[in-house]
Amino acid sequence: MTDVAARAGVSRQLVSMIFRNAPGPSPTSRARVFAAAHELGYSPDRAAQMLRRKRSAHLGVLFTLDQPFDLDLVEHLYPVAEAAGYDVVLSAMTPIRQERQAVEQLIGYRSEALILLGPDLDPDRLSALAKRVAIVEFGRRMVVDGVDAVRTDDVEGVRFLVDHLVELGHRAIVHVDGGDMPGAEQRRTGYRQNMDRHGLQEWIRVLPGDYTEESGASAARRLLSEDRLPSAIIAGNDRCAVGVMEIMIRAGLKIPQDVSIVGYDDSHISRLSYVDLTTVRQDINALAQQVIDALVERLERRRTSDRDIVVSPQLVVRSSAAPPRMLLNQSFSIA
Amino acid sequence: MTDVAARAGVSRQLVSMIFRNAPGPSPTSRARVFAAAHELGYSPDRAAQMLRRKRSAHLGVLFTLDQPFDLDLVEHLYPVAEAAGYDVVLSAMTPIRQERQAVEQLIGYRSEALILLGPDLDPDRLSALAKRVAIVEFGRRMVVDGVDAVRTDDVEGVRFLVDHLVELGHRAIVHVDGGDMPGAEQRRTGYRQNMDRHGLQEWIRVLPGDYTEESGASAARRLLSEDRLPSAIIAGNDRCAVGVMEIMIRAGLKIPQDVSIVGYDDSHISRLSYVDLTTVRQDINALAQQVIDALVERLERRRTSDRDIVVSPQLVVRSSAAPPRMLLNQSFSIA
DNA sequence: GTGAAAGCGCTAACAA
DNA sequence: TTGTTAGCGCTTTCAC
Numbered sequence: 001m002t003d004v005a006a007r008a009g010v011s012r013q014l015v016s017m018i019f020r021n022a023p024g025p026s027p028t029s030r031a032r033v034f035a036a037a038h039e040l041g042y043s044p045d046r047a048a049q050m051l052r053r054k055r056s057a058h059l060g061v062l063f064t065l066d067q068p069f070d071l072d073l074v075e076h077l078y079p080v081a082e083a084a085g086y087d088v089v090l091s092a093m094t095p096i097r098q099e100r101q102a103v104e105q106l107i108g109y110r111s112e113a114l115i116l117l118g119p120d121l122d123p124d125r126l127s128a129l130a131k132r133v134a135i136v137e138f139g140r141r142m143v144v145d146g147v148d149a150v151r152t153d154d155v156e157g158v159r160f161l162v163d164h165l166v167e168l169g170h171r172a173i174v175h176v177d178g179g180d181m182p183g184a185e186q187r188r189t190g191y192r193q194n195m196d197r198h199g200l201q202e203w204i205r206v207l208p209g210d211y212t213e214e215s216g217a218s219a220a221r222r223l224l225s226e227d228r229l230p231s232a233i234i235a236g237n238d239r240c241a242v243g244v245m246e247i248m249i250r251a252g253l254k255i256p257q258d259v260s261i262v263g264y265d266d267s268h269i270s271r272l273s274y275v276d277l278t279t280v281r282q283d284i285n286a287l288a289q290q291v292i293d294a295l296v297e298r299l300e301r302r303r304t305s306d307r308d309i310v311v312s313p314q315l316v317v318r319s320s321a322a323p324p325r326m327l328l329n330q331s332f333s334i335a
Numbered sequence: 336m337t338d339v340a341a342r343a344g345v346s347r348q349l350v351s352m353i354f355r356n357a358p359g360p361s362p363t364s365r366a367r368v369f370a371a372a373h374e375l376g377y378s379p380d381r382a383a384q385m386l387r388r389k390r391s392a393h394l395g396v397l398f399t400l401d402q403p404f405d406l407d408l409v410e411h412l413y414p415v416a417e418a419a420g421y422d423v424v425l426s427a428m429t430p431i432r433q434e435r436q437a438v439e440q441l442i443g444y445r446s447e448a449l450i451l452l453g454p455d456l457d458p459d460r461l462s463a464l465a466k467r468v469a470i471v472e473f474g475r476r477m478v479v480d481g482v483d484a485v486r487t488d489d490v491e492g493v494r495f496l497v498d499h500l501v502e503l504g505h506r507a508i509v510h511v512d513g514g515d516m517p518g519a520e521q522r523r524t525g526y527r528q529n530m531d532r533h534g535l536q537e538w539i540r541v542l543p544g545d546y547t548e549e550s551g552a553s554a555a556r557r558l559l560s561e562d563r564l565p566s567a568i569i570a571g572n573d574r575c576a577v578g579v580m581e582i583m584i585r586a587g588l589k590i591p592q593d594v595s596i597v598g599y600d601d602s603h604i605s606r607l608s609y610v611d612l613t614t615v616r617q618d619i620n621a622l623a624q625q626v627i628d629a630l631v632e633r634l635e636r637r638r639t640s641d642r643d644i645v646v647s648p649q650l651v652v653r654s655s656a657a658p659p660r661m662l663l664n665q666s667f668s669i670a
Numbered sequence: 671g672t673g674a675a676a677g678c679g680c681t682a683a684c685a686a
Numbered sequence: 687t688t689g690t691t692a693g694c695g696c697t698t699t700c701a702c
Contacts, residue, residue, distance in 0.1 A: 049696060075427065272549060273552055345687090
C-alpha cells in the first residue's frame with residue numbers, strides 16, 4: 001500500500017480511503033491510485049482490514065455439496081449479501097469433513113453470522129454457537145434460542161399440489177416423503193391436511209423416502225408390485241419424483257396418461273424437456289433476501305428475539321400431471 | 336488470548352504455542368489451556384495469524400456450482416490440503432458472479448495458490464494471475480506460462496470405452512461430444528483415434544453436445560429421426576448419457592438390448608439402479624493429491640517449470656452396454 | 671487533502 | 687517454560 005501511495009504520489013491514508021471508497025478523495029486521485037494499484041497488482045489485504053476494523057463483515061455459509069437446492073441458494077446469497085455490505089465465505093460439510101471443522105473454519109475467520117444450509121446440527125452445539133454468532137437455519141427450524149429460521153411454507157406448497165391434482169380429478173394420491181430431511185415433515189403435514197380437507201382421508205398413504213432418486217425408485221417399485229396403482233404421486237422433492245417417474249416409464253407406463261407425478265423444488269432436473277415435471281418453486285430470491293435481512297436485523301439493529309420466517313412458494317404446472325385414466329384395477333410388472 | 340492465558344494461569348505466548356502445537360509446552364499446560372479456551376469460547380483469529388505469519392497457508396478454489404464432478408473434487412481437496420498444512424477457501428462462480436469477483440475474493444485473502452475448476456478463464460488474465468500466485472487448472476490445460484494442469488487422461492478413458500464396445504461386437508458407435516467443455520477435446524480425440532485403430536473410421540460420427548442432459552436428449556432425438564440407429568453411443572459425460580438414455584427409453588427402446596449407451600465420470604447419477612451406466616471413473620483421490628502436490632512443489636520447493644499431470648482413469652462396467660442386436664435397418668419414432 | 675501516531679490479535683526472536 | 691519487544695498491513699483519529 002505504501003508502494004501504491006508512492007507510485008501515485010499521494011499519502012497512504014488517501015489510498016486507504018479510496019479503496020474503501022470513503023467520501024473525500026477527488027476523482028483525479030482515485031484514478032491515479034487505481035492506476036498505480038493496477039500496475040503493481042495491489043489489492044487490499046482483507047486480513048489486515050478485518051483486524052483493524054475489528055469486524056469481518058463476513059457471513060459464513062455452511063453447506064453440503066449434494067443438495068442442488070442449497071447450492072442454488074448459495075448462488076443467490078452472494079449478490080444480496082454484497083448489497084448489504086457483507087462478504088460470503090463458504091465452508092463445505094462433507095462425509096469426511098464434519099460440521100465441527102467447517103464451523104471452526106468459519107469462526108476462525110470471525111464470521112459475524114452463520115447460515116446453515118445442511119440438515120445435521122445437534123441442538124446443544126447449535127445453542128452454544130448461537131451465543132457467539134448470529135445464526136440462521138435455512139430450510140428447517142429446530143427451535144433453538146437465538147436462532148432464526150428462514151424457510152418455504154411447505155405446507156402451502158403441498159396444498160397447491162394436492163389442490164391441483166384434485167382439480168384434475170385425482171383421488172388416489174400417494175405421497176413419497178422425505179423422512180427427516182429439511183421440510184419433509186411440513187410436506188407430509190401439507191399432504192395429510194389437504195387430503196383431509198378434500199374429504200380424501202381414506203386415500204391417504206405415505207411411503208418412506210429421503211429426497212433421493214433411489215428412494216423414489218424404491219417407492220415406485222413397491223407401488224408397481226401391488227394390485228392397484230394410485231393415479232397420482234406427490235414426491236418429496238424433484239429428485240425423488242424423477243426416481244418414481246423413471247421406474248414407471250421403464251415399466252411401460254406413460255406419464256401423465258397412466259400416472260401423474262409431481263415434485264418439489266423446481267430444480268434444474270424438473271425442467272428437462274423429457275421430464276417436464278409439475279412442481280413447486282421455492283422463491284429463492286425472497287429466501288436469500290430474508291436470510292440476509294434477518295442477519296442484518298440481528299447484527300445491526302440488535303434484534304434479540306427469534307424469528308421464524310416463512311416464504312410462500314408457487315405452483316409450476318408442467319406436463320407430468322393430467323386427469324387420471326381409470327386404471328385402478330390393473331396391475332403392472334416392473335421392467 | 337490474553338484472557339485465556341490469564342484463566343489458565345500461563346503466559347500469552349504459551350497459549351500461542353499450544354494452539355499451533357509447537358513443541359515445548361508440557362501436556363499439563365496444554366490441557367489447562369484448552370480447557371480455559373473452551374470455557375471462554377476462544378479460538379485463534381485467523382486474520383491476525385495470517386497477518387503476523389506473513390503467509391496465509393490458504394489455497395483458493397474457484398468453482399462453479401453446477402458441475403457435480405467439480406464438487407466431488409472440492410470434497411476430496413479438503414483432507415489432502417489439510418494434510419499438507421493448507422486451508423481451503425472456496426469461491427463460487429455463478430452466472431451473476433463472474434470469475435473476476437471470485438478471483439478478487441481469493442486474492443484478497445492472500446491465497447497462496449488458486450485451483451481453478453471452472454472452464455472459463457481467458458488466457459491473458461490467467462497469465463497475469465500466474466505472476467502473483469501459483470495456479471493449477473483442473474480438468475483442462477490452456478498452456479499458459481506458470482500454470483500447471485492436472486487432469487484425467489481422457490484419451491485413455493475413451494479408449495477403454497471404445498475397446499469395451501468393440502469387444503462386445505459394436506461397430507456403429509457414435510459420440511455425443513462436450514463441445515468446448517473441459518476434457519471434451521481429449522474425449523473426441525480418444526474416440527476418433529480408437530475408432531481408427533479398430534479400423535472403424537467409416538463409422539466415426541460426432542454429434543454436438545455440451546455435457547448436459549438436454550444436449551444428450553437432442554442428440555438422441557436426432558438419431559431417432561434417422562433411418563439407422565447406431566448400436567452404441569458414447570456420451571461426453573454421464574449427464575449427457577442420461578439424456579440420451581431417457582429419450583431412447585421413451586421411444587420404446589430397451590437399454591442395452593436395442594442400444595448400448597456409455598457415459599463418463601462415474602457420477603452419482605450413473606450409479607442409480609435404473610440407470611446403471613457403464614462409464615469411466617476418474618481417480619478423484621489421485622487427482623486431488625496431484626493438485627495439492629503440484630502446488631506444494633511450487634510453493635515450498637520453488638519449482639518454476641510448468642507441469643501437465645495426467646492421471647489414468649478406470650473403466651466401470653455396468654449394464655448399459657451389451658452386445659448389439661442387429662437393428663441397423665429399422666427406424667423408430669419418438670414417443 | 672496530508673502527516674503522525676496508535677493499535678487490532680497474533681507470532682517470532684531473544685534473553686532470562 | 688516465561689517476559690519482553692517488535693511488527694505484520696491496515697484503519698482511525700486528530701491536528702494541520
